[in-house]
Amino acid sequence: MRFQISNLDFFYGPKQALFGLSLNIPTNHITALIGPSGCGKSTFLRTLNRMNDLIRHSHYTGEILLDGQDIRKIDAVNLRRRVGMVFQRPNPFPKSIFDNVAYGLRINGYQGRLADLVEHSLRRAALWDEVKDILHKSALILSGGQQQRLCIARALAVDPEVLLLDEPCSALDPVTTAKIEELMFTLKDSYTLAIVTHNMQQAARASDFTAFMLDGRLIEHRETSRLFTTPSDPRTEAYITGRFG
Amino acid sequence: MSVRLVWRKAVNAVMLGLTGVCALITVGVLGVILGYLAWHGGRDINWNFFTKLPAPVGEAGGGMANAIVGSAKLLVVASLFGIPIGLLSGVYLAEFGGRWYSFFVRYATDLLNGVPSIVIGIFAYAVVVVPRHQFSTLAGGFALGIMMIPIAVRSAEEFLRAVPSSLREAAMALGASRWRTVATVVIPAALQGIIGGIMLDLARVAGETAPLLFTAFNNLYWSPGWNQPTASLPVLIYTYAISPYDDWHRQAWAAGLVLLALVLAANIITRLMLSRRGAARGA
Amino acid sequence: MSNAIQTAGSVAPSHEGPRAWLRRFVSGDEVAHIVTLLFASTILAITGLLVLQLWTNSRLSRVQSGWHFFFMQTWDPVFEHFGALPFLYGTVVTTVVALVISVPLGLGAAIYLAELAPRKISDVLAFLVDLLAAVPSVIYGLLGIFLVIPLMREVIEPFLKRTMGFLPIFQGPAYGIGLLTGGLVLAIMIVPFIVSISREVLLVVPREQREAAMSLGATRWEATWHVVVPYARGGIFGSIFLAMARALGETMAVTMVIGNDPRIAASLFSPGYTIAAVIANEFSEATYPLYINALVELGLVLFLLTFVLNGLARLLILATEQRGVAHS
Known part of the structure; x- marks a missing residue:
């Protein structure tokens, strides 16, 4: 188990957003988080790399263990290097493609040849062939799908253990989405992935485990194949058969 | 933690701390200005200050009634000249403007806004003082009026545009012509904002000194009518401050305090009024 | 006023017939347009005059000293x-x-x-x-x-x-x-x-x-x-x-x-x-x-x-x- 989460309550100031969440995120698997919008799945994901620390007056209680270690005891900067994140909208820096991927390496004082690792990361993100001749052009000239894969390459470059994906395909067309799903599949050999999605087909296609959340609570969490075929909770069934949300 | 991370975190803390220090210094200047002026100027503000003419050097007492009245008269002239041009141009840009002509008007307005005040002074000297062969309230007011135009235009246009189009359409749907809609619905809806913009505008030119030096000039006595050189608070502060006399320095402090208090009060009241209005609209 | 009307003639869109224009003029829209336009034009005039004054009033010096x-x-x-x-x-x-x-x-x-x-x-x-x-x-x-x-x-x-x-x-x-x-x-x-x-x-x-x-x-x-x-x-x-x-x-x-x-x-x-x-x-x-x-x-x-x-x-x-x- 990469992440072990128990009794997680999360608060934005006085407002509670997550209630008693307990689940594990297994190593080298893809875990999908589904649920209607506003159910707290993004909040949960952003708790795992302490991104929510940036939001004033937010805090959580309960325990989140990364490789058995409480993440509150890990330095936030270090934690975020180990737990990478890809965001809903592609957000490349307005720098060159190369500099985007190299950014995390540079701040971490990487000693080897930058160019090698940049190439390696771009290959892993299945983007190398498309950009190898324009590495020093601005990342903003790329298409949305390419930008999102660039953001994945950028996250992979610092060699994280976990990759958190926060609705990474919501701004992309179906063809590009398929490409990213394919990419996730190849990544799970070396990384642990957790993906938030509002697209149930995507969760069914691409993940090993699925967690269904509703109003800040975890309703059901099991193997994807079983959750979608024989849901144990009527609310899960209602959601995946499209009766609400 | 690695040595590198410790170093990076130290840099983080130091730099973030420094930005806080920068903010503190920047805002602290306001405290220094207010405190210093209040300390030096506060003692010399009394009834005479507002009612008497300046006393000759060496004589105690005296005031700057003529400069206060002079400043007020200059602002009246400036308003009469600058506000109509500014407001109606703003109405033109927001309501009637064609594409190209609006572009040129906006461009000229921006250009005028960036002209250094001393250059405005030269202009007013050339077109008012030279033909009339004398320094006057009129010339000084003209210079300040030109300085008022750009901000008046911009605030009028901005606040008129902020009026929701549904309001406009409602009036037009009732059969009102365009100008009636503008005059009876749009302008009243934007009025508070426009008045606020004008107040800020007045506060700004009230403190201008450079364009008055060779237009309104200065005067140790009352300036009757509009065609005589006149004293004004900012010019008086300037002449007193660079003089070698302690009495005059004290008067300069007092005048500075009065001017600053007026300018800041106008700014604070207006900005609070406008921001509350903005908040109400946002809610 | 005749002056204003002349200016207006150049402002009104040309594809409209004179009658439509006259109607808008009577309703006041065109008058308001012209009046505000005139005021806006004073800004152009003032800016132009400012540049002109700076240029002409520095002529002696520019001619005498050059660069x-x-x-x-x-x-x-x-x-x-x-x-x-x-x-x-x-x-x-x-x-x-x-x-x-x-x-x-x-x-x-x-x-x-x-x-x-x-x-x-x-x-x-x-x-x-x-x-x-x-x-x-x-x-x-x-x-x-x-x-x-x-x-x-x-x-x-x-x-x-x-x-x-x-x-x-x-x-x-x-x-x-x-x-x-x-x-x-x-x-x-x-x-x-x-x-x-x-x-x-x-x-x-x-x-x-x-x-x-x-x-x-x-x-x-x-x-x-x-x-x-x-x-x-x-x-x-x-x-x-x-x-x-x-x-x-x-x-x-x-x-x-x-x-x-x-x-x-x-x-x-x-x-x-x-x-x-x-x-x-x-x-x-x-x-x-x-x-x-x-x-x-x-x-x-x-x-x-x-x-x-x-x-x-x-x-x-x-x-x-x-x-x-x-x-x-």
Whole structure:
């Protein structure tokens, strides 16, 4: 188990957003988080790399263990290097493609040849062939799908253990989405992935485990194949058969 | 933690701390200005200050009634000249403007806004003082009026545009012509904002000194009518401050305090009024 | 009125028949259009007239000196020597000093306000900064004379001499008045402009940019300095140009502390003179046409400098703000 989460309550100031969440995120698997919008799945994901620390007056209680270690005891900067994140909208820096991927390496004082690792990361993100001749052009000239894969390459470059994906395909067309799903599949050999999605087909296609959340609570969490075929909770069934949300 | 991370975190803390220090210094200047002026100027503000003419050097007492009245008269002239041009141009840009002509008007307005005040002074000297062969309230007011135009235009246009189009359409749907809609619905809806913009505008030119030096000039006595050189608070502060006399320095402090208090009060009241209005609209 | 109607004829769209136009005229729309148009035109007229006046009233000087005007070092109205070099020098040096001090200070404060301070505190501080921008320049001059000059003479200049006196710019007697003091007072005056505009452009940088950097393990400062600030770079440069234009044209505060002595000296402690200051001091005493023309030509130079800087600033700020909008 990469992440072990128990009794997680999360608060934005006085407002509670997550209630008693307990689940594990297994190593080298893809875990999908589904649920209607506003159910707290993004909040949960952003708790795992302490991104929510940036939001004033937010805090959580309960325990989140990364490789058995409480993440509150890990330095936030270090934690975020180990737990990478890809965001809903592609957000490349307005720098060159190369500099985007190299950014995390540079701040971490990487000693080897930058160019090698940049190439390696771009290959892993299945983007190398498309950009190898324009590495020093601005990342903003790329298409949305390419930008999102660039953001994945950028996250992979610092060699994280976990990759958190926060609705990474919501701004992309179906063809590009398929490409990213394919990419996730190849990544799970070396990384642990957790993906938030509002697209149930995507969760069914691409993940090993699925967690269904509703109003800040975890309703059901099991193997994807079983959750979608024989849901144990009527609310899960209602959601995946499209009766609400 | 690695040595590198410790170093990076130290840099983080130091730099973030420094930005806080920068903010503190920047805002602290306001405290220094207010405190210093209040300390030096506060003692010399009394009834005479507002009612008497300046006393000759060496004589105690005296005031700057003529400069206060002079400043007020200059602002009246400036308003009469600058506000109509500014407001109606703003109405033109927001309501009637064609594409190209609006572009040129906006461009000229921006250009005028960036002209250094001393250059405005030269202009007013050339077109008012030279033909009339004398320094006057009129010339000084003209210079300040030109300085008022750009901000008046911009605030009028901005606040008129902020009026929701549904309001406009409602009036037009009732059969009102365009100008009636503008005059009876749009302008009243934007009025508070426009008045606020004008107040800020007045506060700004009230403190201008450079364009008055060779237009309104200065005067140790009352300036009757509009065609005589006149004293004004900012010019008086300037002449007193660079003089070698302690009495005059004290008067300069007092005048500075009065001017600053007026300018800041106008700014604070207006900005609070406008921001509350903005908040109400946002809610 | 007939005049107005003639103007209107050219304004009304040509594809409309005269009857439709007449109807709008009677309803008042066209009258309102023309009246506001006339007022808007006065702005064009005033701006044009301003440029024209500066040009014609500097003719004598331009014809007599040509480009030499900018290279001659002597300014002596008694002997009709009009060289602008000392004023250009003083203006440039005080502006540079002002920028060296105010850019780091202003940018630091803007970063604090946009990135670190809670929104409410940031709003209050930004309000105070706006108030600072409203303080009349003669007030800055007043404090310059009685607070900054003694401070420079007794404390800061001796200190600079002790620590960095090997540099030619920190040598010579410390009068208190001079280029350095002028630059310092200017710096204090333009900081609010840098802070207020930079804060705004920093605030429109999309949150995702900051989060992307931090999710890669960047510290708060690294995310700000490597990602957020470069993202807002255009607007920040814009604010600096705007502040520079202010500094060049600023008159009173500098006139009151710079010493008003047309000389060119390497030391920043030395008294100097700026374009704006010499106009302020000598314009009402200029006794013959060539003298006045030379001063107007200085005004023309000042006008052109600020014109260029303001234009650049506006373009940069516009470009940055639009980029921020496109991404969010």
